[in-house]
Amino acid sequence: MMKSPLDLLLPYQRKWVDDESRFKYGLWSRQTGKDFSSAAEIVRDCKLRDKTTWMIAAPSERQSLETLAKCSEWSEAFDLASEGIREERDGPEALLKQGEIKFANGSRVIAVPGRPDTVRGFSANVLMTEFAFFEDPDATWRAILPSITNPLRGGEKKVRLITTPNGQGNKAHDLWTKENSTKHKWSKHKVTIHDAVAAGLPVDPEELRAMLDDPEGWAQEYECEFLDAAGxxxxxxxxxxxxxxxxxxxxxxxxxxxxxxxxxxxxxxxxxxxxxxxxxxxxxxxxxxxxxxxxxxxxxxxxxxxxxxxxxxxxxxxxxxxxxxxxxxxxxxxxxxxxxxxxxxxxxxxxxxxxxxxxxxxxxxxxxxxxxxxxxxxxxxxxxxxxxxxxxxxxxxxxxxxxxxxxxxxxxxxxxxxxxxxxxxxxxxxxxxxxxxxxxxxxxxxxxxxx
Known part of the structure; x- marks a missing residue:
């Protein structure tokens, strides 16, 4: 019998959610549930801490809203009442300014496209999903730093960075490979498709490999190797x-x-x-x-x-x-x-x-x-x-x-x-x-x- 909504998670997903480190980096294969797991952590945090704010940033507005939708699904599992997803645009077909879920306890989750101009001005915990595929990850990282380093506005902030590799020489590669300093430590989680399958993910790696038919793409997107560089x-x-x-x-x-x-x-x-x-x-x-x-x-x-x-x-x-x-x-x-x-x-x-x-x-x-x-x-x-x-x-x-x-x-x-x-x-x-x-x-x- 399920005792907690988190019992839905596979072991590597639960390990990620239960890691309370302030700075956390997940280098995960595609199709292994990184957004699903991260949304669980966000909603759990929003329930445990009243008036908590999280910001989701992704390479596109579609991805941002999809992760926000996963948060909405988890809010039902955690029995956390919300007003539903609200989108802010200048017009029905205009570019997304932000999407938002407000919970009954004053907590909220905001979703924006991952660009320097859209992430500025927030003071919030941050989830950056598929960070390596942002239009300009270096500039976005610089823009987002003030929102996560000021503890006077809402207390100490958490940072969650999840992505598949996207070549070398970019900020995502730099943060993964750089040695931790005494003041700035990342808790790093690497999950290849083989790790996920061994932990119970019901997919056939060989079928995926045959469908992709791209050895370099397979090594990067499913085995988490930093090979190609893309923009x-x-x-x-x-x-x-x-x-x-x-x-x-x-x-x-x-x-x-x-x-x-x-x-x-x-x-x-x-x-x-x-x-x-x-x-x-x-x-x-x-x-x-x-x-x-x-x-x-x-x-x-x-x-x-x-x-x-x-x-x-x-x-x-x-x-x-x-x-x-x-x-x-x-x-x-x-x-x-x-x-x-x-x-x-x-x-x-x-x-x-x-x-x-x-x-x-x-x-x-x-x-x-x-x-x-x-x-x-x-x-x-x-x-x-x-x-x-x-x-x-x-x-x-x-x-x-x-x-x-x-x-x-x-x-x-x-x-x-x-x-x-x-x-x-x-x-x-x-x-x-x-x-x-x-x-x-x-x-x-x-x-x-x-x-």
Whole structure:
């Protein structure tokens, strides 16, 4: 019979929660319950100490709110009454300022995106989750220090830092590897996927390894080795600078039936079952690429997806398609209908088949970032799209190679970001910076328009 809500935890999770050290660092594998366990400690502390404040900071607002939701679940287990989760934004789709739970005893938990400007000004105990993946962990750490070092405002503060590794040379790596000083000691907990399974976590490591199919990624994300170095590709600030009301997520059927006044281009990150299948369409108006539709398909058969896209392709100038895995079948069907675009082979149909190699990633994602920095793209200002674009990382491997990755989540695998990057490629020559169409590589009709 369960005597305490904490009896729900596995041994390594309970060890983490019961560690009362002021500074505590958990280097844990993915999928081992670090947020779940940390939320248990936060809620227990809020119940035991009236008017206690905790702040949760994460790389994205989605992650911050997910951890806050876990605190709400634990509050029921601890029978700690609350007013529920309240979100503070300037508008329904605006960037999160903070989320908050207030408990009946005056304690509260605040959740914010982990950026220097959002963590300043608080005096609270702190949980930083996936700290190594913050936009700027060094600057965020500097900004957060005053909130945890002043004991005159609410007493001595606790710090909980949980993360999987994200390469060397960053603050997360520095704090883990640095020797403890006499005045500043971290209690360190390392939990690999093998440690977790040995303690009763019901997952199959070999199945996870096969699904990931990335030896370096496996060593870092599941065996907690500091290998690759990664940084967010598109910051919230950069994404926000490209959000505009002119950019839309849907269009009526009449839009696709009418001949467009300005050329339309599309990128399709194809998926069949596991991830989202996203067709991102934008219109080239002068120097700007303005998003017109972001079509999201989930668990839809290939013929049905091809039917939906074919309806749109009639008036789209060019489509860049993820021609990998299940996308091969879709690409072959579309090429039969609309022809292939391959400048090197002098083929000038509508569909460019893009095999997702590291070389292609090193083309489309930096070009996407440059186009956004030059304000050459307008994107819809929605939370789903903002979080998706923000989830893509530029990764430098231990061998010095550059690639791009995104974590899997219930909301996809940066599928919208990939669709947008392919759309920008379609609007250019396949690699032109800023999405500008090359007169040399354009088809005859486009050359006349450019002239």
């Amino acid at each position: 967010v590709l598109l910051s919230y600030e950069l994404i926000g600078s490209c959000e505009a009301p002119e950019a839309t997520t849907t269009q009526p059927d009449a839009f696709w039936a009418a001949r467009p006044q300005f050329p339309l281009y599309a990128g399709w990150d194809f998926a069949r079952k596991k991830d989202l299948s996203v067709l991102w369409t934008a219109q080239k108006i002068g120097p700007l690429l303005v998003t017109k539709e972001v079509l999201v398909m989930r668990g839809m058969s290939t013929p049905k997806q091809v039917e939906l896209v074919s309806h749109r392709l009639k008036n789209i100038t060019r489509l860049c398609l993820d021609y990998t895995g299940a996308g091969v079948g879709a690409g072959d069907l579309l090429v039969e209908k609309f022809g292939e675009w391959n400048f090197d082979k002098h083929q000038f149909g509508k569909v460019e088949l893009c095999t997702f190699t590291d070389s292609l990633k090193r083309d489309i994602f930096p070009s996407l970032k440059v186009a956004m920095e030059q304000r050459g793209l307008l994107v819809p200002g929605t939370r789903e799209i903002r979080e998706d674009l923000h989830s893509m990382y530029r990764v430098v491997t231990a061998a010095g190679n550059v690639t791009y990755r995104a974590p899997h989540s219930p909301n996809g695998h940066a599928d919208r970001c990939t669709g947008l990057a392919l759309c920008r490629r379609a609007a250019g020559t396949g690699g032109a910076v800023g999405g500008m169409q090359s007169v040399k590589s354009a088809r005859p009709r486009e050359r006349r328009m450019a002239a």
